[in-house]
Amino acid sequence: MEAKILLVDGSLEARDIKHILESFGYAVSCASSGEEAIEKVFDTRPDLVLMDINLTGEMNGIEVAQKIQETDIPVVFSTAHYHQPLLKMVMETQPYGYLVKPYEAIELKLAVENAIYKKNTENRLIWTENRLQIGMDMAKMVYWEYNTEKDLFTFDDQFYALYCTSAHEEGGNLMSSQEYVERFVDPGAYELMERELSKTYDVDDPDFISSPRHWIIRGDGKRRFVVVRFRIMFDEKGQKIGTRGVNQDITEQKIAEDALAKSLDEKEMLLKEIHHRVKNNLMIISSLLNLQSHYIKDKDARDVFKESQNRAKSMAMIHERLYRSTDLKNIDFGDYIMSLTTDLYHTMVLDPDRIKLDIDVEDVKIDINNMVPLGLIVNELITNSMKYAFPNHKSGYIKIQLYHENEKITLVVSDNGIGLPEDVDYRKTNTLGLQLVKSLTEQINGEIRLDQSQGTAFTVIFEEQNP
Numbered sequence: 001m002e003a004k005i006l007l008v009d010g011s012l013e014a015r016d017i018k019h020i021l022e023s024f025g026y027a028v029s030c031a032s033s034g035e036e037a038i039e040k041v042f043d044t045r046p047d048l049v050l051m052d053i054n055l056t057g058e059m060n061g062i063e064v065a066q067k068i069q070e071t072d073i074p075v076v077f078s079t080a081h082y083h084q085p086l087l088k089m090v091m092e093t094q095p096y097g098y099l100v101k102p103y104e105a106i107e108l109k110l111a112v113e114n115a116i117y118k119k120n121t122e123n124r125l126i127w128t129e130n131r132l133q134i135g136m137d138m139a140k141m142v143y144w145e146y147n148t149e150k151d152l153f154t155f156d157d158q159f160y161a162l163y164c165t166s167a168h169e170e171g172g173n174l175m176s177s178q179e180y181v182e183r184f185v186d187p188g189a190y191e192l193m194e195r196e197l198s199k200t201y202d203v204d205d206p207d208f209i210s211s212p213r214h215w216i217i218r219g220d221g222k223r224r225f226v227v228v229r230f231r232i233m234f235d236e237k238g239q240k241i242g243t244r245g246v247n248q249d250i251t252e253q254k255i256a257e258d259a260l261a262k263s264l265d266e267k268e269m270l271l272k273e274i275h276h277r278v279k280n281n282l283m284i285i286s287s288l289l290n291l292q293s294h295y296i297k298d299k300d301a302r303d304v305f306k307e308s309q310n311r312a313k314s315m316a317m318i319h320e321r322l323y324r325s326t327d328l329k330n331i332d333f334g335d336y337i338m339s340l341t342t343d344l345y346h347t348m349v350l351d352p353d354r355i356k357l358d359i360d361v362e363d364v365k366i367d368i369n370n371m372v373p374l375g376l377i378v379n380e381l382i383t384n385s386m387k388y389a390f391p392n393h394k395s396g397y398i399k400i401q402l403y404h405e406n407e408k409i410t411l412v413v414s415d416n417g418i419g420l421p422e423d424v425d426y427r428k429t430n431t432l433g434l435q436l437v438k439s440l441t442e443q444i445n446g447e448i449r450l451d452q453s454q455g456t457a458f459t460v461i462f463e464e465q466n467p
Contacts, residue, residue, distance in 0.1 A: 034059025165219030189214035334361035389417025414457035
């Protein structure tokens with residue numbers, strides 16, 4: 001879209017100037033007097049006014065420029081008379097250019113282009129600053145600077161407005177760090193502020209950014225919560241001269257956070273209580289099975305009760321850990337294996353010198369969804385080894401391993417006992433324990449392998465859960 005220029009010039013050269021401007025692609029309208037110029041400015045709203053200082057009528061160009069300043073339309077002056085007092089009067093109107101007649105077409109072209117470019121740049125800058133200010137206002141964010149050498153903060157009106165006061169009430173825009181802390185910072189945050197201010201002197205990293213959060217006390221006495229984001233300022237020689245930053249009122253967010261934290265704490269306590277009750281119920285079941293087994297004469301039937309009792313206890317131990325854990329998402333599976341295995345060993349192995357127990361487990365965190373099936377898998381495999389691997393008072397060892405490998409977790413339960421009978425296929429057996437192991441491994445999307453080259457070694461491999 002072509003720019004519109006109002007040419008205000010009553011001289012004989014006006015027509016030639018108009019033709020030159022039109023040859024450059026501008027839409028040109030003319031006025032010869034100051035009064036006519038003012039009327040056309042408010043009527044047509046040109047993009048630029050090119051105006052001679054000497055005009056016909058009662059007003060000169062400088063007076064016209066003063067009248068139309070409120071329109072924010074750029075003015076370029078031209079005159080055939082150049083002297084210092086006149087130039088001073090011209091500069092007071094803040095023109096966008098000044099041409100001395102006679103001038104070449106190229107001089108006119110450059111003066112007009114520079115004036116329009118400067119105005120467009122200013123408009124873009126104002127637009128950007130307005131958007132930034134709107135964004136900062138909406139975010140309840142204000143800007144400040146701190147001079148290390150002078151120990152002075154510089155605050156503007158927006159800053160003071162956030163603190164419900166004004167520069168007039170505070171005695172100006174400058175304030176020492178001690179005055180700021182004593183005037184606005186909640187006493188509970190004094191130590192934090194002192195520590196953060198000291199970083200101004202101690203930190204030399206140009207990319208350092210700090211974001212302390214603390215309570216403030218506004219001018220009206222109300223407490224608000226702010227986050228202070230600041231970074232170090234350096235001069236052209238790389239010397240540290242202070243800090244600059246923004247304060248943002250996040251009181252409401254601090255409150256949408258405290259309430260959420262309280263709710264999460266309450267839910268965590270509820271979950272812990274649930275795990276505690278589930279553990280108690282499982283232990284009751286285990287105790288009932290134990291009591292019932294005393295009335296059973298048949299050894300095989302009594303063993304079935306004992307195995308069921310151990311399964312209940314293994315699950316109870318999981319819920320006990322969940323109850324005591326600070327992280328309900330993941331549980332230390334290695335520690336669980338240590339406890340479960342040791343408990344089973346002392347319960348089932350009557351002669352510790354005959355059967356040795358070797359536990360080698362890493363610190364592995366297991367997702368709660370996998371914890372129960374894995375606990376039962378460990379229970380079944382260890383129970384099988386302790387129960388069947390060493391008949392007729394044979395001696396040997398049982399080894400449990402747990403480790404990370406290639407972003408997967410490997411569990412190995414092995415023994416150097418007599419091994420499984422040759423006609424037993426663990427994938428198709430009717431034995432409840434091995435059926436459980438196979439089913440539970442599928443439940444956690446894992447795979448199971450059997451090695452009978454040196455006794456029996458079951459390996460369960462499953463994916464490591466993302467936290």
